[in-house]
Amino acid sequence: xxxxxxxxxxxxxxxxxxxxxxxxxxxxxxxxxxxxxxxxxxxxxxxxxxxxxxxxxxxxxxxxxxxxxxxxxxxxxxxxxxxxxxxxxxxxxxxxxxxxxxxxxxxxxxxxxxxxxxxxxxxxxxxxxxxxxxxxxxxxxxxxxxxxxxxxxxxxxxxxxxxxxxxxxxxxxxxxxxxxxxxxxxxxxxxxxxxxxxxxxxxxxxxxxxxxxxxxxxxxxxxxxxxxxxxxxxxxxxxxxxxxxxxxxxxxxxxxxxxxxxxxxxxxxxxxxxxxxxxxxxxxxxxxxxx
Amino acid sequence: xxxxxxxxxxxxxxxxxxxxxxxxxxxxxxxxxxxxxxxxxxxxxxxxxxxxxxxxxxxxxxxxxxxxxxxxxxxxxxxxxxxxxxxxxxxxxxxxxxxxxxxxxxxxxxxxxxxxxxxxxxxxxxxxxxxxxxxxxxxxxxxxxxxxxxxxxxxxxxxxxxxxxxxxxxxxxxxxxxxxxxxxxxxxxxxxxxxxxxxxxxxxxxxxxxxxxxxxxxxxxxxxxxxxxxxxxxxxxxxxxxxxxxxxxxxxxxxxxxxxxxxxxxxxxxxxxxxxxxxxxxxxxxxxxxxxxxxxxxxxxxxxxxxxxxxxxxxxxxxxxxxxxxxxxxxx
Numbered sequence: 001x002x003x004x005x006x007x008x009x010x011x012x013x014x015x016x017x018x019x020x021x022x023x024x025x026x027x028x029x030x031x032x033x034x035x036x037x038x039x040x041x042x043x044x045x046x047x048x049x050x051x052x053x054x055x056x057x058x059x060x061x062x063x064x065x066x067x068x069x070x071x072x073x074x075x076x077x078x079x080x081x082x083x084x085x086x087x088x089x090x091x092x093x094x095x096x097x098x099x100x101x102x103x104x105x106x107x108x109x110x111x112x113x114x115x116x117x118x119x120x121x122x123x124x125x126x127x128x129x130x131x132x133x134x135x136x137x138x139x140x141x142x143x144x145x146x147x148x149x150x151x152x153x154x155x156x157x158x159x160x161x162x163x164x165x166x167x168x169x170x171x172x173x174x175x176x177x178x179x180x181x182x183x184x185x186x187x188x189x190x191x192x193x194x195x196x197x198x199x200x201x202x203x204x205x206x207x208x209x210x211x212x213x214x215x216x217x218x219x220x221x222x223x224x225x226x227x228x229x230x231x232x233x234x235x236x237x238x239x240x241x242x243x244x245x246x247x248x249x250x251x252x253x254x255x256x257x258x259x260x261x262x263x264x265x266x267x268x269x270x271x272x273x274x275x276x277x278x279x280x281x282x283x284x285x286x287x288x289x290x291x
Numbered sequence: 292x293x294x295x296x297x298x299x300x301x302x303x304x305x306x307x308x309x310x311x312x313x314x315x316x317x318x319x320x321x322x323x324x325x326x327x328x329x330x331x332x333x334x335x336x337x338x339x340x341x342x343x344x345x346x347x348x349x350x351x352x353x354x355x356x357x358x359x360x361x362x363x364x365x366x367x368x369x370x371x372x373x374x375x376x377x378x379x380x381x382x383x384x385x386x387x388x389x390x391x392x393x394x395x396x397x398x399x400x401x402x403x404x405x406x407x408x409x410x411x412x413x414x415x416x417x418x419x420x421x422x423x424x425x426x427x428x429x430x431x432x433x434x435x436x437x438x439x440x441x442x443x444x445x446x447x448x449x450x451x452x453x454x455x456x457x458x459x460x461x462x463x464x465x466x467x468x469x470x471x472x473x474x475x476x477x478x479x480x481x482x483x484x485x486x487x488x489x490x491x492x493x494x495x496x497x498x499x500x501x502x503x504x505x506x507x508x509x510x511x512x513x514x515x516x517x518x519x520x521x522x523x524x525x526x527x528x529x530x531x532x533x534x535x536x537x538x539x540x541x542x543x544x545x546x547x548x549x550x551x552x553x554x555x556x557x558x559x560x561x562x563x564x565x566x567x568x569x570x571x572x573x574x575x576x577x578x579x580x581x582x583x584x585x586x587x588x589x590x591x592x593x594x595x596x597x598x599x600x601x602x603x604x605x606x607x608x609x610x611x612x613x614x615x616x617x618x619x620x621x622x623x
Contacts, residue, residue: 035410037417086587098410099358103542104586106535110579114572224531228421231414239410266425266432273422277403280411 007261008254013146015253016153017211019246021226022233023160024204030240031177031197033094034084034101038109040227041116042072042202046209047218048116051125061129061214062148068210069203076202079108081195109223116220125218149211156207157246160200164242173197177240232272236279320455324448332447333519334564339454340512341560343461344537345544345552347508350465351501352538353546354477357409360534361400361416364423365393365506367529369513371427374440374523382445386457386514393510394503401499424529431525439524442517454515461508466549468504477501536563539578543585545592554594 021043028036049068053059059067084101091097133141164170175183176193184190212222229252237248252272259268320339324332344362352359372389380388404415431437468474476497479487488494513528520527536559537552544555559578566574589595 029410035413083583083587090587090590095356095409099356100586100590102358102413103538104583106539107579107582107586110535110575110582114575114579117572118576228418231417235411235414264429264433266428269418269421269425270429273418276415276418280407280415281403 003261004258007257010142010146011254011257012250013142013150013253014257015250016150016157017208017215017249018229018233018253019157019249020153020204020211021208021230022237022245022249023157023242024201024208025230026234026237026240026242026245027160027197027204028201029234030242031173032080032084032194033088033098034080034105034198035098036198036201037102037105037227038112038223039201039205039230040223040225041109041112042076042205042223043209043212043226043230044116044218044220044223045072045112046206047213047222048120048125048209048220049206050210050213051218052120054129055125061210062152065207065210068206072206073199073203075199077195077199079202080198081191083108084198085191085194109227113220113223120220122220125213127214127217129214143215145215149215152211153208156204160204161243161246169193169196228269229272232276235276317455317459320451324451329447332451334561336447336451336454336519337516337564338557338560339451339458340516341537341540341556341563342553343454343458343508343512344533345540345556346465346549347461347505348537349541349546349549349552350468351477351505353541354469354474354481355498355501356481357405357498357502358413359416359502359505360413360538361397361419361506362509362537363529363531363534364416364420365397365509366513366516366533367420367423367427367525368393368396369510369515370517370520370523370528371513372510373514373517374442374528377443377518382453386453386511389514390507390511393506393513397503397506398499401502405498405502406495420529420531420534424525427529428525439522439527441522442520444521445518447519450515450519454512457508457511457515461512462549462553464504464508468501469549473497473501536560539582541592542582543592545589545594547591548594551592551594555592 021039024042025036025039028034028039046065046068049071050061050064053064053067054061083104087100087104088097091100127145129145132144134144134147135141164173172183172188173193173196175186176188176190176197180190180194183193208226209218212218212226233248233252234245236252237244237246255271255275256268259265259271320335323335327335344366348359348362351357369389372392373385376385376388400415400419404412431439469477476487476492476494479490479492480494480497484494517523537556540555540559541552542555543559544553545551562574563571585592
């Protein structure tokens with residue numbers, strides 16, 4: 001029993017990261033309608049940059065997001081305002097745009113991943129930051145970076161949620177997600193909003209990457225598996241629902257730890273997949289999906 | 292008078308010319324091993340494999356607009372069918388079995404997800420590859436107690452011929468499907484699914500069936516590719532490159548016609564097989580850039596470039612001709 005409890009706690013701590021990652025993807029799909037298959041590559045960039053900033057420049061990983069965040073935000077903003085905006089203008093229908101945006105995101109995935117490989121190679125760069133263990137309830141030990149990264153993820157998640165629901169810009173974002181044309185007529189600069197959302201998604205992915213490099217390791221190949229997890233989490237939480245994806249992230253985190261701890265780690269993805277299958281048959285729009 | 296005949300040959304007997312060209316291609320492939328070594332033969336076999344994957348991906352995903360990221364799953368199933376059955380069944384039977392298992396799996400996936408919105412189908416097909424890879428990994432480790440399997444190397448010339456036969460069957464089958472009622476139904480789904488449904492098309496059956504048919508060819512291609520891999524484990528057999536490359540090839544070649552993806556497969560299949568690992572990394576960067584450029588500027592791929600140039604050049608030629616005619620008039 002105690003073992004299960006500890007697995008659940010570790011799972012929740014991991015799930016915060018998944019949630020953060022998925023929130024970014026959810027924002028990109030929900031507002032910009034781009035299923036960003038290169039999302040995991042932004043996570044990878046965040047992780048690699050964090051490692052090298054702290055390794056070669058001695059910058060504290062907790063400070064690194066102050067440099068990485070704006071960088072990735074800019075990259076995401078540029079991608080949306082040049083590439084995806086152009087595609088949208090040319091696409092004959094919204095469905096055609098989703099298809100071509102997906103394929104373009106493929107191209108972006110290849111560019112980022114292989115550029116990173118050329119630059120940094122394929123070494124596994126383990127985390128050495130805040131690895132002291134902290135005693136926790138029931139005599140179990142957690143490492144400090146697990147707790148710190150979870151706290152950051154939750155704080156960021158709440159901040160983004162409050163920003164989307166309470167601020168003026170957040171209202172403009174929600175209006176754009178609902179109906180871009182009408183939002184434009186109401187005086188919202190929708191192109192800027194779309195760019196902002198894509199940038200914010202990339203920024204969240206980058207910070208998730210920082211936290212991952214802090215608590216697990218950094219490697220140029222981690223992008224893909226993170227894309228898979230983020231996609232599953234986002235679908236589970238309901239495509240486009242930001243709070244839903246955070247909660248789904250925590251659920252997936254718990255499931256992954258339980259499956260790894262009690263059964264077999266290669267079976268985590270099949271189990272996610274099974275959950276997703278059952279859920280989609282029962283509730284096709286996800287837990288928090290609207291339609 | 293003779294000049295007229297040549298232009299007429301190109302316009303009215305286009306089909307005849309095409310068949311002639313295809314026969315020439317087949318003859319080229321059949322005679323290829325006679326004056327080339329085993330390495331080049333295997334390169335050609337790989338190219339044909341990518342032709343099969345790219346053409347069958349295009350048949351379903353491009354016409355209906357449902358983006359499948361699952362080719363690697365069906366391809367890998369083909370590879371594992373060969374690895375598991377090579378000692379028990381003759382080669383041609385395994386090809387059929389591999390195709391049928393892929394068909395059944397695609398049917399299952401299609402029945403569950405193709406009734407949902409397209410984006411869910413994409414996500415599911417993406418996960419399918421990782422799902423099957425991990426399941427095979429688990430079963431192999433716990434039941435069979437192995438990490439990978441060795442394959443008996445078959446004669447490369449024979450493999451080339453089998454792959455050629457499979458490619459011809461695939462292209463012919465898809466050619467006829469596209470022209471059939473099923474093909475028209477697929478196209479109308481791609482155009483407007485709701486309208487298609489109102490016209491009396493059972494869209495779910497059409498989608499599931501065509502998706503499953505496209506999986507047959509991918510599975511069969513996996514079986515024929517398997518012997519030249521010599522050793523496979525789940526991460527080799529279910530490598531996502533087999534999903535991504537055919538899509539990139541199809542997009543690059545142009546998805547409107549069958550020869551678009553085939554052309555893309557020939558170009559990139561050759562490059563992917565012959566470039567060295569170090570060079571391949573740089574090549575993939577260029578590949579990504581090319582893909583983005585093609586999607587943005589050439590939505591119909593390289594093949595779409597031809598009519599575009601034709602209309603532009605046609606205008607220029609017409610203008611030139613008019614100009615020269617005008618000069619002649621002026622001279623007389």
